[in-house]
Amino acid sequence: MGKKISRRKFLKVGATAGATAALVAGCSSDLRPYRRSLEPPLRSPEEALPGEAVWYASTCGQCPSGCGIVVRVIEGRARKIEGNPEHPLNRGRLCARGQAGLQALYNPDRFPSPVRQSSRGSRDFQAVYWDDALDLLAGKLKEADPQSVAFLGGVMSDNLFDLASRFMKGTGAAPPVVFDLLSALEGRTTLAAASKALFGVPALPVFDVGQAEVVFSFGANFLETWLSPVYYGRSFGNMRRGRLRGRGYLVQFEPRMSMTAASADEWVPVKPGTEGLVAQAIGKIVAERRKAANVAGLYKDVVVGDVADASGVSAEQLGKLARIFDTVDHALAIPGGALAGRNNGLEATLAVQALNVVAGNLGQPGGLSLSPDVPSESLVTASVPASYADVQALIERMKAGQVQVLMVHGANPVFELPKASGFREALGQVPFVVSFAPFADETAVQADLVLPDHTYLESWGYRLVAAGGDRPVVSAQQPAVQPLYDTRSTAEVLLNLAQRLGGSAAKALPWKSVREHLQSAIGPLQALPGGNLHAASTDAFIEEWQSHGGWWTTQEKSGAPGASKEVLSSTLVVPNADFAGDAQKFPFHLLPYPSILLSDGRGANQPFLQEAPDPMTTVAWNNWVEINPKTAAKLKVTTGDIVKVTSPQGEIELSVYVYPGIRPDTVAIPVGQGHSDYGRFAQGRGSNVMDLLAPLTEKAGGALAWAATRVKITPTGRKATPMLARTESAEGVERGFRDAENPG
Amino acid sequence: MSKESRSAPRPAEPDQALALEMRPGILSDQLLLDPRPVGDMNRYIMEAMQRTGKGFWILVAILASLVLIGYGGAWGYQVRWGMGVAGIRRPVFWGLYIANFVFWIGISHSGTFISAVLRVFKAEFRRPITRGSEMMTTFSLIVAGLFPLIHLGRTWRFYWMIPYFNQRQLWPNFHSPLMWDMMAIFTYLTGSTLYLYLPLIPDMAMARNITTGWRKRVYGTLALGWRGSESEWHHLKTAIKIFAFVIMPVMFSVHTIVSWDFGMTLVEGWHSTIFGPYFVTGAIFSGVSAVITVLLIVRKTMKLDYFLRPEHFDALGKLILVFSFAWTYFWFAEFITEWYGGEPVISALIHMQARGPVAVLWYTMLFFNIVVPWSTLWNRRIRRSTTAMLLITIGINIGMYLERYIIVATFLTKGRMPFNWGIYNPSIVELLISIGALSLFALLYVVASRLIPLVPVWEVQEGQLSHSLRPIGRALVPSVVDLE
Amino acid sequence: MSSPTENHHWTMIIDLDRCTGCQACVVACHVENNVTYVGEEEVAMGRFMHWLLIQRYWGGEYPNMQARFSPIPCQQCKEAPCEPVCPVYATYHSEQEMLNIQVYNRCIGVRFCANNCPYKVRVFNWFNPQNPEPLDQMLNPDVTVRSRGVIEKCTFCIHRIRRAEEDARYEGRPVRDGEVQPACVQACPPEAFVFGDRNDPESRVAKMAESRRGFRLLDDVGTVPEVVYLKRGVTDVEGI
Numbered sequence A: 001m002g003k004k005i006s007r008r009k010f011l012k013v014g015a016t017a018g019a020t021a022a023l024v025a026g027c028s029s030d031l032r033p034y035r036r037s038l039e040p041p042l043r044s045p046e047e048a049l050p051g052e053a054v055w056y057a058s059t060c061g062q063c064p065s066g067c068g069i070v071v072r073v074i075e076g077r078a079r080k081i082e083g084n085p086e087h088p089l090n091r092g093r094l095c096a097r098g099q100a101g102l103q104a105l106y107n108p109d110r111f112p113s114p115v116r117q118s119s120r121g122s123r124d125f126q127a128v129y130w131d132d133a134l135d136l137l138a139g140k141l142k143e144a145d146p147q148s149v150a151f152l153g154g155v156m157s158d159n160l161f162d163l164a165s166r167f168m169k170g171t172g173a174a175p176p177v178v179f180d181l182l183s184a185l186e187g188r189t190t191l192a193a194a195s196k197a198l199f200g201v202p203a204l205p206v207f208d209v210g211q212a213e214v215v216f217s218f219g220a221n222f223l224e225t226w227l228s229p230v231y232y233g234r235s236f237g238n239m240r241r242g243r244l245r246g247r248g249y250l251v252q253f254e255p256r257m258s259m260t261a262a263s264a265d266e267w268v269p270v271k272p273g274t275e276g277l278v279a280q281a282i283g284k285i286v287a288e289r290r291k292a293a294n295v296a297g298l299y300k301d302v303v304v305g306d307v308a309d310a311s312g313v314s315a316e317q318l319g320k321l322a323r324i325f326d327t328v329d330h331a332l333a334i335p336g337g338a339l340a341g342r343n344n345g346l347e348a349t350l351a352v353q354a355l356n357v358v359a360g361n362l363g364q365p366g367g368l369s370l371s372p373d374v375p376s377e378s379l380v381t382a383s384v385p386a387s388y389a390d391v392q393a394l395i396e397r398m399k400a401g402q403v404q405v406l407m408v409h410g411a412n413p414v415f416e417l418p419k420a421s422g423f424r425e426a427l428g429q430v431p432f433v434v435s436f437a438p439f440a441d442e443t444a445v446q447a448d449l450v451l452p453d454h455t456y457l458e459s460w461g462y463r464l465v466a467a468g469g470d471r472p473v474v475s476a477q478q479p480a481v482q483p484l485y486d487t488r489s490t491a492e493v494l495l496n497l498a499q500r501l502g503g504s505a506a507k508a509l510p511w512k513s514v515r516e517h518l519q520s521a522i523g524p525l526q527a528l529p530g531g532n533l534h535a536a537s538t539d540a541f542i543e544e545w546q547s548h549g550g551w552w553t554t555q556e557k558s559g560a561p562g563a564s565k566e567v568l569s570s571t572l573v574v575p576n577a578d579f580a581g582d583a584q585k586f587p588f589h590l591l592p593y594p595s596i597l598l599s600d601g602r603g604a605n606q607p608f609l610q611e612a613p614d615p616m617t618t619v620a621w622n623n624w625v626e627i628n629p630k631t632a633a634k635l636k637v638t639t640g641d642i643v644k645v646t647s648p649q650g651e652i653e654l655s656v657y658v659y660p661g662i663r664p665d666t667v668a669i670p671v672g673q674g675h676s677d678y679g680r681f682a683q684g685r686g687s688n689v690m691d692l693l694a695p696l697t698e699k700a701g702g703a704l705a706w707a708a709t710r711v712k713i714t715p716t717g718r719k720a721t722p723m724l725a726r727t728e729s730a731e732g733v734e735r736g737f738r739d740a741e742n743p744g
Numbered sequence B: 001m002s003k004e005s006r007s008a009p010r011p012a013e014p015d016q017a018l019a020l021e022m023r024p025g026i027l028s029d030q031l032l033l034d035p036r037p038v039g040d041m042n043r044y045i046m047e048a049m050q051r052t053g054k055g056f057w058i059l060v061a062i063l064a065s066l067v068l069i070g071y072g073g074a075w076g077y078q079v080r081w082g083m084g085v086a087g088i089r090r091p092v093f094w095g096l097y098i099a100n101f102v103f104w105i106g107i108s109h110s111g112t113f114i115s116a117v118l119r120v121f122k123a124e125f126r127r128p129i130t131r132g133s134e135m136m137t138t139f140s141l142i143v144a145g146l147f148p149l150i151h152l153g154r155t156w157r158f159y160w161m162i163p164y165f166n167q168r169q170l171w172p173n174f175h176s177p178l179m180w181d182m183m184a185i186f187t188y189l190t191g192s193t194l195y196l197y198l199p200l201i202p203d204m205a206m207a208r209n210i211t212t213g214w215r216k217r218v219y220g221t222l223a224l225g226w227r228g229s230e231s232e233w234h235h236l237k238t239a240i241k242i243f244a245f246v247i248m249p250v251m252f253s254v255h256t257i258v259s260w261d262f263g264m265t266l267v268e269g270w271h272s273t274i275f276g277p278y279f280v281t282g283a284i285f286s287g288v289s290a291v292i293t294v295l296l297i298v299r300k301t302m303k304l305d306y307f308l309r310p311e312h313f314d315a316l317g318k319l320i321l322v323f324s325f326a327w328t329y330f331w332f333a334e335f336i337t338e339w340y341g342g343e344p345v346i347s348a349l350i351h352m353q354a355r356g357p358v359a360v361l362w363y364t365m366l367f368f369n370i371v372v373p374w375s376t377l378w379n380r381r382i383r384r385s386t387t388a389m390l391l392i393t394i395g396i397n398i399g400m401y402l403e404r405y406i407i408v409a410t411f412l413t414k415g416r417m418p419f420n421w422g423i424y425n426p427s428i429v430e431l432l433i434s435i436g437a438l439s440l441f442a443l444l445y446v447v448a449s450r451l452i453p454l455v456p457v458w459e460v461q462e463g464q465l466s467h468s469l470r471p472i473g474r475a476l477v478p479s480v481v482d483l484e
Numbered sequence C: 001m002s003s004p005t006e007n008h009h010w011t012m013i014i015d016l017d018r019c020t021g022c023q024a025c026v027v028a029c030h031v032e033n034n035v036t037y038v039g040e041e042e043v044a045m046g047r048f049m050h051w052l053l054i055q056r057y058w059g060g061e062y063p064n065m066q067a068r069f070s071p072i073p074c075q076q077c078k079e080a081p082c083e084p085v086c087p088v089y090a091t092y093h094s095e096q097e098m099l100n101i102q103v104y105n106r107c108i109g110v111r112f113c114a115n116n117c118p119y120k121v122r123v124f125n126w127f128n129p130q131n132p133e134p135l136d137q138m139l140n141p142d143v144t145v146r147s148r149g150v151i152e153k154c155t156f157c158i159h160r161i162r163r164a165e166e167d168a169r170y171e172g173r174p175v176r177d178g179e180v181q182p183a184c185v186q187a188c189p190p191e192a193f194v195f196g197d198r199n200d201p202e203s204r205v206a207k208m209a210e211s212r213r214g215f216r217l218l219d220d221v222g223t224v225p226e227v228v229y230l231k232r233g234v235t236d237v238e239g240i
Helices: A007-029 A130-143 A158-170 A181-187 A188-199 A229-241 A261-262 A275-290 A306-309 A315-327 A347-361 A386-401 A423-426 A492-500 A503-508 A512-528 A536-550 A565-568 A607-611 A629-635 A730-736 A739-743 B001-006 B014-023 B038-050 B054-081 B096-107 B107-122 B124-151 B155-161 B178-197 B200-210 B212-222 B230-263 B275-301 B308-340 B344-352 B359-376 B380-384 B385-412 B430-451 B457-465 C024-032 C040-044 C113-118 C157-170 C183-187 C204-209
Strands: A054-060 A068-074 A077-083 A114-117 A125-127 A148-155 A206-208 A214-218 A249-253 A265-268 A329-333 A368-370 A405-409 A432-435 A461-464 A473-477 A550-552 A588-592 A624-627 A640-649 A649-659 A665-670 A709-719 B465-473 B475-480 C010-015 C055-060 C066-072 C089-094 C100-102 C191-198 C227-230
Touching: A054 A130, A054 A461, A054 A536, A068 B200, A077 C024, A077 C183, A130 A405, A130 A492, A148 A158, A148 A386, A148 B107, A158 A461, A158 A492, A158 A503, A158 A512, A181 A188, A181 A739, A181 C227, A188 A206, A188 A265, A188 A347, A214 A315, A214 A347, A229 B001, A249 A261, A249 A275, A249 A315, A265 A315, A275 A315, A275 A329, A275 A347, A275 A665, A306 A315, A315 A329, A329 A347, A347 A565, A461 A512, A473 A512, A473 A536, A492 A503, A492 A512, A512 A536, A536 A550, A536 C183, A607 C024, A624 A629, A629 A649, A640 B038, A730 C055, B038 B200, B038 B457, B054 B124, B054 B430, B096 B124, B096 B230, B096 B385, B096 B430, B107 B124, B107 B178, B107 B230, B107 B344, B124 B155, B124 B275, B124 B308, B124 B430, B155 B178, B178 B200, B178 B230, B200 B212, B200 B457, B230 B275, B230 B308, B275 B385, B308 B344, B308 B359, B308 B380, B308 B385, B344 B359, B359 B385, B380 B385, B457 B465, C010 C204, C024 C055, C024 C183, C183 C191, C191 C204, C204 C227
Parallel strands: A054 A473, A148 A405, A214 A249, A214 A329, A249 A265, A405 A432, A588 A665, A624 A649, C010 C227
Antiparallel strands: A054 A068, A068 A077, A114 A125, A206 A368, A461 A473, A473 A550, A588 A709, A624 A665, A640 A649, A640 A709, B465 B475, C010 C191, C055 C066, C089 C100
């Protein structure tokens, strides 16, 4: 048996191995048709010792939060992804989606090479050579007016965002529009806008749940998908059984009992759209109890009784909750999720943030802080994506024929944007569409040319951790395995294109390789004080950076925000939320929510994520509409019945799941299923709730108001076939609550 | 031949002539009081054996194809693709196969019980029916014994359950009730086959003497040179007597051990001390009923009405009525204690039987196993009606099959963790194999009925020799000479 | 052999107060142990293969609803009901780790163990596992890929235990507390799982197992599980 090496040494081995892999990856730009043969042992790389694992530190790309991972590689194949124990964001922990990442890498439905499509939507993909494909694209870019070239990005590593921005700038085009559905469902833009209004910085807030005693969460499903679920999951564990303080108390305010609400001590099913009002009422009571002068103006117009009437939370309960919030020293309020998904999202978010001001926890342990600044000017981040309004503007341009070439990377707008946004139709007006998707997703199917990117486990990059970071973190991304297919990283493609285009584009992107660009971006970090890495030379620093999975400060360092006195002294009015659809005709509020496993649909092609049951409903491989038992009884439907869900914008059919934890006037549908393409595991499962949404925006910030549509439910009289797949026994769980707490 | 001289036709005695005058029907009514020349009886039985008309071959063809579909097709498919083609699923890991297994083991109790127990207690009505029921024992054991193999996830490794020397010194686990089961079944199969064979020897000799050609050679071999000498008869009778006593505990043990596959577990509803006697009683109940069904069919198709008479079905009818009482007693004792206990999972199981999805099966079982026998079998005319008996006994076996199914498959649907409850519906593969099993049993029986005398002629003759009618006063009284 | 591998008492603590039900453990287990997926129809039939299932129970009625999660891996019972019933010794208690072992290549698939498991944590390979190329490349070489017809179940990631023991033996020291982490324990974001050697009185599990919140699943059945659950608590923050 060979000598075992400690984890730390593994990481170091990872560095050298990473360099080797870089060399190999660097050579891969020549034409290399997909081939499947065993490498003779003589040529096998140094680190590929049979039976010995090599660990590569990298960054997870399954969602935008950027957890550190280590990938266990044996004989050149990635076998397991684990959390990077050094990484300050997740400290060795990893969520279900992160664990399943190998199935993105080894997905059987990846594009093995660049492809062209004779006609859009035909799915008749013809393999082409990279040179030809790049010539084609370069030709189109040269032909087109620079103003008419657009780049639509989604979840991408920040180095790519940097390159894409520079590329667009260099060619004289508009900067990339970054929009992905998960970020929209998290309410990132609204959160940043609220920070801007209240604290003067458009940064994402960070909540120190771990050290709080009482946490009031207004719609933020921070244990599932919100901003950084692993960070908040860790914090939640600490709040519950941390050694610092007593067992924390979590109250969740939302119309549907999410998994976070299930883990909470109290769930308050407020009327959709009134979360901000509830926060204000609580704030008013607390401010009065504390005789807080600094926020007196804020709550001038708030009448607790009116809020109780509007929200369905009794004045007595509001008083009780306010007392709880007031009693403890470390109270915390979190805005997020559906709260931001309405047209009063910004005001509601501000109302919740004001609670933190009232609690006096800004910058305190167990309080609110802002995500740290970008540590070096050489780095660029896209952590706050474009608002939906920007996307709408792009769609308008496309419709008007002002976009000649559209490049789509890391997003799947055909699937992710509301059908009513008209993106699909607008796409038809664009003469040339390029997709960089590794999989045949709905947008790639509508593209003329697909230049498949590597998956995140095959590519280089860095990512700034914005959400949930208690310190600046520049997370490293390096290939864990050699590219499986004849794919090419989009960063490399952009560099190549810039060379082909020449001129200002080539000047804007002077680097020869992705790695060179990385060096220029990461190198300056070496000079910063308080970092975790120590190296003699820049090259050594970069290697350290890769082998440890990133650079971060050893001390916690996050912005202590100062609240704007102007905002606090002026009256904050949370307007009534508007909902699309007539309340008589469409009696139910529709609450879409990101699936903890499939997130915004990105995970739908990974069978482990499909197979793992949804925590609340235990349903696998499908989606459903959650209906309160009383409402279901009125509609005469039960679990497994198929109903038609109709909104003013469209209709879909779904199986019913009778869900005891939802308001009777609300129905909820998880986002993520309903793919028409995207591979064998995703296709033809359930329906896409985005087809129902009205393309409303939040008034002030322009974010997508995704929780502001009303629907009606019509039974079809049919049953789901095959039966709605779930791991629970419907009959059994009705009687079994006692057993879960104390079986036997 | 000495045997023939032993059972030479007796001239009608004056007493019997008188008896005929007094009660004209009595001679045709009772087999043992209706002696025929022994040559006639032998010919009678041999002719029935050699009658193979078109209908017979069609039946064989149908049965053989059903066997082929079940075992070759469905089982082969299952072995190729995996157990998943059956309907079993978590938490019901045992389904129709095990229910079939228990059922067929139950059927196998018929022969031994009728033959051994009745022989030991000298119940005279047993004489013409022992052979037919002993054959059922052997054949149903073969059918039953296949089911655990079908049920295995990796059938091709079944021999790992057999203790054999191997270089890795791996032995089966003798703690497992399944091992006890396997040993009990093998013992029982061996014992009952021998017990079938021993009384067959004189009949083989008889057949050897009558037949010609290949049959003569086969029967000659099987007759082991039987000549019918006094000492041969003595040894045979001693051997049969010993076997009759030995096979009885084996019979009781077999179904008790089968019941321990369930009783020894932690499964709610299975873990019961009463399962041993409950299963044995049920087994004899269904076994004897199956004997009646089979003999009624045999009697009709092979025209054996001389040997198999209403009196036999009358007697067997009383027997199953008694066992219906006994089964009911055990069932009720089991049910009432479980019900009274009020343990939550058990309550759920009882609720499922009484009002839930299993209710149809459960009430059908109670109807066929209790209501029907209790309301009909007290009546002598019904017991003597072949049609009625056929329907009643088929009903009982449906009821008993449902009982096995309910215990095996539906009790598994609800365990201690309510989250894991489930449902079970047999798949087409399981049904085809079950039909194949029934066909295999029928096929074996049909083929054997043309090769083995279904009625032990010598036993009947022996009985007839020992029975006579004697007038006492104005009444005729059957008198029995104990030959042993 | 006086090895540091002797006399371990591997115990898992599952703190229900921390568990959020997020399924990270479930997927981690799938990846680590080559547990296959079965697809919608098979899941609907109840033939899912999760070695660890998070059971969710509802309680109360709207609006005073509660939902509770309990992750159920193999309880590694000391008095395991699955062991005596196996006719071929495919499941037994290992002498070294004192864990309940499932020997895949000895299993012939009678499924008696699965019936007799009161926790229903044993799963059966109804069909061969699905690994369409190139998904097969992610299979963990430390763990056997099971064929159709055999039972499988949680092993406490025994290959990781073995590896840690080997490391310790090589370095001539006892296994450190926290050195062995099954995949589920390692993944869990809120750290609801703790794993360790209860024979070491200083270990976290030894201390946590004594918690007043501790209980064992179906304790009355007498299986003596090695998984200790800590039940959900109530807040002890002053004033609430």
